[in-house]
Amino acid sequence: MRFGIIVLLLFILGACASTDTIAVHPEMISIKADSIPNNELSAIIGPYRDSLKGEMDRVVGYAPLHMMAARPSSSLMNWVADAVFTDQTRAVRLSTPTFCLLNNGEPIANARVEKGKLMVNGMRDGVTHFWVITSDYLMNGGDKATFFNKRTEVNRTGRLVRDALMSEIERVGTISADTTLRITF
């Protein structure tokens, strides 16, 4: 009888032990449909969508020609660098030479690269430092911008590149399309 009880207990314990098999059937489903369904979400999104459309679908300014990004230099990249440079130097007057460097290609403003050598406007004998207006992404070493590790001072503006570009477009109305090749190697 005792033996019987022990066997029964062991069986129960065995059944409780974590011996479950877990099997999985995986599937990756593409989310596509011919039309946007009308469901509970449509009512939630509706007012937000309409209000955003009103703000997004408006003319903020004009470009004189179709501007595109291209390496090493293009009208669009020149304009982006110029706009950020202007936006920031209008806000803050800096006594040392200053230029602007951004990523996605190498947009550069108030400086040029000639045969690989950086020439910053306003650099002269005796000046050892310059300011670079750039994004936090590059300053933190993004896009292999490791040279920013050698920085001596940082001034965080809190300004978004997007906002700088928007405000420059709205300020000038028609933006400039400078096709000068600012970078040569």
Place this chain on the structure above:
Amino acid sequence: MDRRSFLGTGFLVTGGVLFAPSLLAAENSTRLKKVTILHTNDTHSNIDPFPDNHAKFPGMGGVEKRMMLIEKIRSEEGHVLLLDSGDIFQGTPYFNKYKGVLEMKCMSAMGYDAATMGNHDFDAGMEGFLKATEHADFSFLCANYDFTDTVLNKKTQRTKVFKKGGIKIGVFGVGVELKGLVTDTIFGKTQYLDPIIEANACALELKKEGCDLIICLSHLGYEYGDEQVSDKVLAANSEHIHVILGGHTHTFLAEPTQVKNRIGNTVLINQTGWGGVHLGRLDFYVDDQLLAKKEMLVVQ
């Protein structure tokens, strides 16, 4: 005696074979328990579908279509858990204008059960996140961000246990190192804890609580060329995690990656790319018999 020999087979499978042998399928078996896990990551404020002329994802995604799909699956399956691995915010003007409120409303309407925080979920600031999550009726799970000295103190949880279809599912979340990804002033006094240590601790807690299935929501990233902790590194150094639902690296996996953990069991890693163009689906079958179908993966 039969049971003993059956267990032997089970252990062999656990130890080495990745695809279960074609023993049988018995969904109608009363002992077979099933739960469907649906998951997304890096949806990045993509409320609307991508435009029809989009180079990569023409007309794909959009929360209304996602909801339609989720509703269809819910109508077919009794037990569904819907999870997200972070970076819900940032990527479209919806976020810039409404600071994440709409994303939270949509996810709540879709019936999300839990999510973890990605680095971009700090983009409205921690106050902004807090404000947006007033509209979230699901939990944020963050095991390796210590928010004690911040406004998010006690606003997130380490782990959460769900019971679906007789299966006890333990879920927790781990996130990526914020320094360098998020401005210091934004994450403030958030303490970053070792994701491997915290993940193993959570998984052990959940196992002790009797969870049949342990899921890690991760925003660590799938894989790196250097020593940075990724989902693959976490999986290899883990013990009780069955599945890692990943994010951050926008990796599209056509099927889950299988990694051996440090005791030789298989861990699955899945990731759905980004932008809400895919929905990951994992149907889990839990049983004390080996009832796996031919095309199934066995994780324990």
